[in-house]
Amino acid sequence: MRFVLLGFVLAACTNTPPPPTATRTVCPDPDPDTLTWDNFGQKFMADYCTMCHSSTLSHSQRNGAPLYHDFDTLMGVLQVPDHIDQYAGSSTTVHNSAMPPSECPSVPGGPLNRDCRQPSDAERANLSMWIACERLRPH
Amino acid sequence: MGRRIGFAALVGSFTPQVSSVAFADHEMAMSGHHHGDSSQLSVGVSIEAAEFDNMFYVGSYQGITPSLGWMSQRLGLGATIGLYHLSENGLSVYGPGDAMVTGHMTVLAAETLEAGVALHAMVPTGSELDGLGMGHVMAMPSAWGTWHARSVTIMASGGYGRAVTALGGGRHDHGPSPLVDPMNMQELTWSASADLVVGHGVRVGGRTLGGIPIGTGRTRAVGGGHVGWDTPRVSTTFEVQLGIAGDPFTIRGVVETSLHF
Numbered sequence: 559m560r561f562v563l564l565g566f567v568l569a570a571c572t573n574t575p576p577p578p579t580a581t582r583t584v585c586p587d588p589d590p591d592t593l594t595w596d597n598f599g600q601k602f603m604a605d606y607c608t609m610c611h612s613s614t615l616s617h618s619q620r621n622g623a624p625l626y627h628d629f630d631t632l633m634g635v636l637q638v639p640d641h642i643d644q645y646a647g648s649s650t651t652v653h654n655s656a657m658p659p660s661e662c663p664s665v666p667g668g669p670l671n672r673d674c675r676q677p678s679d680a681e682r683a684n685l686s687m688w689i690a691c692e693r694l695r696p697h
Numbered sequence: 698m699g700r701r702i703g704f705a706a707l708v709g710s711f712t713p714q715v716s717s718v719a720f721a722d723h724e725m726a727m728s729g730h731h732h733g734d735s736s737q738l739s740v741g742v743s744i745e746a747a748e749f750d751n752m753f754y755v756g757s758y759q760g761i762t763p764s765l766g767w768m769s770q771r772l773g774l775g776a777t778i779g780l781y782h783l784s785e786n787g788l789s790v791y792g793p794g795d796a797m798v799t800g801h802m803t804v805l806a807a808e809t810l811e812a813g814v815a816l817h818a819m820v821p822t823g824s825e826l827d828g829l830g831m832g833h834v835m836a837m838p839s840a841w842g843t844w845h846a847r848s849v850t851i852m853a854s855g856g857y858g859r860a861v862t863a864l865g866g867g868r869h870d871h872g873p874s875p876l877v878d879p880m881n882m883q884e885l886t887w888s889a890s891a892d893l894v895v896g897h898g899v900r901v902g903g904r905t906l907g908g909i910p911i912g913t914g915r916t917r918a919v920g921g922g923h924v925g926w927d928t929p930r931v932s933t934t935f936e937v938q939l940g941i942a943g944d945p946f947t948i949r950g951v952v953e954t955s956l957h958f
Contacts, residue, residue: 622827
C-alpha cells in the first residue's frame with residue numbers, strides 16, 4: 559500500500575510541461591516574403607530538428623521522432639506544419655518549447671549525448687510566422 | 698467459482714492502464730463478486746510486455762502496475778498507476794503512466810446475474826510528449842453485467858470516455874496515444890469476456906474489448922485469451938492479447954496476480 563501511495567505522490571510531483579498549443583499566427587496580407595525556406599526555414603531545421611527529424615534516418619535512429627515527420631526538405635515541413643507550430647512555435651500569447659528536447663545527438667541518428675541548442679524566443683516567433691506564410695505560398 | 702472470478706475482476710478493474718488480464722484496457726470496471734458483510738482489501742500487481750508498430754512509431758514497452766482496491770458489499774474503490782519502460786523509434790524512456798482511480802457500485806445482485814455502474818478517472822501523471830500519458834484528465838463512466846452458472850461466467854460492459862478538456866483544439870494527430878494505453882479524446886467503450894472453470898482452481902477464457910471514437914479518432918479493438926489460477930486468497934492470470942484494430946499494439950503479454958484479504 560505504501561508503495562502505491564508513494565507512486566501517486568511521486569507522480570503528482572512530476573513537472574508536466576504545458577501542452578502543445580497552436581499559436582494561431584496569421585501571415586500578413588500581402589505576404590511580406592521576408593521569411594522563406596532558403597533564408598530561414600532550412601537553417602532553423604538544420605540547427606534544431608534534423609538530427610532526429612530526417613528522411614534519411616530509420617525508425618531506430620530517430621531518437622523518438624515520429625515517422626513521416628521529416629524536416630530536411632520543405633515538402634517534409636509542409637506535411638506537418640501544425641505539429642511544428644504546436645511544439646516549437648511562439649507568439650505573443652503562446653510559447654511552445656516542447657521541442658527541441660533537452661538532449662540531442664551530436665550526429666544525425668546518434669545517441670543522445672549533448673544538451674540541445676534551444677531557439678531564442680525571436681526564432682520561435684519567426685518559425686511560427688514563416689510557417690503561417692509558407693503554407694499559403696504556391697509550391 | 699463466482700467468488701474467485703469476482704476477486705480477479707475486482708483487482709482487474711483497478712488496473713486498466715495495463716489492460717489487466719481480468720478486465721482492463723479501458724474496459725469499464727466490474728465489481729467483484731463480493732459476498733458477506735465485511736469489507737475486503739485487495740492488492741495486486743500486473744506485469745506486461747508489448748510490441749507496437751503503427752503509422753508513426755515502432756517499438757515496445759514493459760510495465761509494472763501495482764493496484765489497490767477496497768470493497769464493501771456493493772461499493773468499491775480502487776487506484777492504480779503503471780510504471781513503464783518505453784522504447785519508441787529508438788528512444789528509451791522510463792516513467793509513470795496516467796494514474797487511475799475508480800469507484801464502482803453493484804446495483805443488481807441476483808443468484809446468477811449481477812450488474813452495476815462504475816466511474817473511472819485518469820489523472821495525467823504520464824508524460825504526453827513521451828507517449829506515456831494522455832496529457833489531460835479522462836472521465837469514464839460505465840455500466841457492466843455478469844452472468845454465471847456452474848463453471849461458466851460471461852461478462853460485458855459498455856461505457857463512455859471523455860477528455861476533461863476542450864475537444865478538437867486543433868491538436869496534431871500522432872496516431873494512437875498514449876503509446877502505452879491509447880484512447881480517443883471522446884469514445885464509446887465496450888468489452889465482452891467469457892471464463893470457464895476447468896477444475897482445481899484453473900480457469901480459461903477469452904475476451905474482446907475496444908473503443909469507438911466519437912468525432913475524430915480511431916476505432917480500437919483488442920482480443921485475448923487467458924488462463925488463470927484461483928485460490929481463496931490469491932488470483933493469478935496470464936493473458937496474451939492481439940491488437941485487432943486501431944494499432945493499440947501488435948501483441949502483448951500480461952501476468953497479473955492479486956491478493957485479497
